[in-house]
Amino acid sequence: MAVQDPHRPSELAAQLRVDAVRASAAAGSGHPTSSLSAADLIAVLLARHLRYDVHDPGDPGNDHLVFSKGHASPLLYAMLKAAGAIGEEELLTFRARHSRLEGHPTPRLPWVDVATGSLGFGLPVGVGLALTGRRLDRLPYRVWVLCGDGELAEGSMWEAAEHAGHEGLGNLTAIVDVNRLGQRGPTRHGWDTAAYAARFGAFGWHTIEIDGHDLDAIDHAYREAARSDRPAVVLARTRKGRGVAAVEDREGFHGKPLEDAGQAVAELGGERHLTVSVAPPRSSREPHRFPGGPYRPPEYEVGAQVATRDAFGAALAALGAARGEVVALDGEVADSTRTEAFAAAHPERFFEFYIAEQQMTAAAVGMQRRGWIPFAATFAAFWARAYDFVRMAAVSRADLRLVGSHAGVSIGPDGPSQMGLEDLAAFRAVHGSTVLYPCDANQAAALTAAMAGLSGVCYLRTTRNPTPVIYPPGTRFPVGGSRVLRGSGRDAVTIVAAGITVHEALAAADALAADGIAAGVIDAYSVKPIDAATIRTAAEHTGRVLTVEDHWPEGGLGDAVLEALAETDAKVVRLAVRAMPGSATSREQLEDAGIDRGAIRRAVHDLYALAAR
Structure with missing residues (x-):
């Protein structure tokens, strides 16, 4: 039967609870107790x-409804069944092999915007969706985010709270299921909703405290929020x-199916x-769209000294016009990454997130979900703060363009931080990623x-200091390719480098040529996917390969080349x-690190001498 008006949330809530229990029982795993606490809120x-x-x-x-507490997925799937999106048979495939109903939600389901399950991710994405609705799409949709009280210990939640307050996002409602119990015991503030209200209120939110079963x-509360x-x-x-009396407000049942699901279903009616x-x-x-036009990329004369970060900024501004x-x-850090060029040309499409890299990344995930093409930039070192969000972006099947400037020791006197x-x-370790490093x-x-x-997740590494322009304007650089800058039939060694x-x-x-040693040079600007075919061909000819990178030895260009040459x-x-x-x-940094021209020359001589023995 259909629930029309007056809507019967009490019956609907009971059904959601029953179906959450049944789905978890069929799977033999899941988080039914976390679903039961929020059933009235979702109903x-x-x-x-x-x-x-x-x-x-x-x-x-x-x-948009984001389950930031993604472990309550049985409740989400029960909701989708109640809405007629999925059927009874599919509900009971929860957590089964090949099922769309994964342990934590992913966009394999078309009603799911982003993957959740890493706590602290969903609310920042919700902020990104709300920003998109307000400033880009310019549509009146509302963004609802179901949060758990335990995840309010995550710093990313407060990055989101402050940014939403700063932006005045009246189209965003967070619903916090304050059920008092986390995975191993009570949460930090238990049922003290006033403590949470004080914190959200300090960031400019309208706070509403209620009995979540009334x-x-x-x-x-929802009407007041709207x-x-x-x-x-x-x-x-x-x-x-x-x-369910056997588990209600009791510790030790997080992440476990109910021992007697049949009894629980009966108890729930x-x-x-x-x-x-x-x-x-x-x-x-239809959503608002900004006009485009022809793409006129910046062009630089061969021999000029230009930092790749400057070229990135100019190219991004030109791309925004197109x-x-x-x-x-x-x-x-727009003045350092050079996204300030985009901000000056397209202020309506420029978003400042201050020093909050997790929120910035999550907002980009929300924006791309609505069809926008986000480029997010910061110092290469600071992407480490947002790495879990990058990982979750990949799980979300998100298309992101991330840029890291000030990479490597070549930045100079600022030091290792x-x-x-x-x-x-x-970024090479991120599933399905692309990693590019222009020189x-x-x-x-x-x-x-x-x-x-x-x-997928695409990463561009840029250099702080000016470097010589060696390629003419209009040169093509296919992703997955490379450029052979030195090469002859007499090469005794192949040098593979990227960027600086x-x-x-x-x-x-050039110095080695004067020494009588011919060395090939490959510009491996596409670090992932690496141009394995070109590198293998060169290696088969010379038998000796030297990689050089402004990066730790673990996981970078050298390892990418080793993988290409594994056989x-x-x-x-x-x-x-x-x-x-x-x-x-x-x-001095390049010299001290042993990756400058002198170190390369010496390493080639060592290789050459070793081969001559």
Whole structure:
């Protein structure tokens, strides 16, 4: 039977609880108690407040519901069943092999915007969706985020809270299921909703404290939240395992199916088969779009001295003029990463997140979900703060363009806290990622434009200091390719470099030629995917390969080349940063790290001598 008006949230809540228990029982695992506590909150939302066409999840007017407490996935799947999105048979495939109903939600389901389960991720993404609705799509959809009280210990939640308050996101409502119990025991503040209210209130949120099992109170809270011109948070005091005496408000049952699911279903009143007619979206308008035009990339003369970060900034501004869906996100370093060029040209599409890299990354995930093309930039070293969010972006099948400037020891006297020396390894490890490292300005501009059309998580590493332009304007740099800058039939060794070390390798090759040793040089600007075919061909010819990178030896260019040569007999020597750097000039840093032209020359001589024995 269909639940029309007056909507029967009490019956619907009971069904959601029963179906959450049944799904977990069928799987033999899951988090039913975390689902039971929030069932009333979701029942009222689904029956009376959510505006969503379940038959058209791509409708631009749909509200967005993010389960930040992704472990409550049985409740989400029970909700989708009640809305008519999935059927009874699929519900009971929860956590089964090949099922769309994974242990924690992912966008394999078209009604799920992002993957959740890493706590502290969902609310920041919700902020990104709300920003998108307000400033980019310019549509009246509302963003609802179901949070757990335990995840309010995560710093990312407060990055989100402050940014939402700063932006005045009245289209965002957070629903916090304050059920008091975490995984191993009580949460920090237990049922003290006033403690949470004080914190959210300090960030400018409208706070509402309620009994999370009082259906009328929930309904009134959602109406009050919708009337607020500020982000609103509903702090709902609930009981974990609500409705099942054996587990209600008891420790030790987190993440476990109920021991007697049949008894629990009976205690909850038995199975129901209600279907909710979810209210349609508020608007049928198409999202706002900004105009585009021809792409006119910056061009640099061969021999000029230009930093690749400067070329990236200019190229991004040009790309924004050509494609109205391109947006830029900054972590308060736009003057250093050069995204300030985009901000000056396209201020309506520039987003400042201050020093909050997790929120910046999550916002980019939300924006790309709505069809925008986000470029987010900060120092290469600072992406480490947001790494879990990058990992979750990959799980979310998100298309992100991330840029890291001030990479490696070549930045000079700032010292190791500012030097990205792990970034190539970190981004290479992300599933389905692309990692690019240009060596000159025209290459940087071309790769920036190419990133806009790539899928998955894409990372561009830029250099702080000026480097010589070696490629003419208009040179093509396909992703997955490389450029052979020196090569002959007489080569005794192949030097593989990327970014700043390409110039060191070229200088070393010139010096080696004077020594009577021919050295090939490959610019491996595509670190992932690496151009394995070109590197293998060169290695088969010379038998000796030297890699050189401004990065720790673990996981970077050297390891990418070793993987490409795993089934060959080539001798590979890797030059990388192996000692903790201090402060020095850029030239001194390269020399001290043993990755400058002199070190390359000596390493080639050593290889050559070894082969002659």
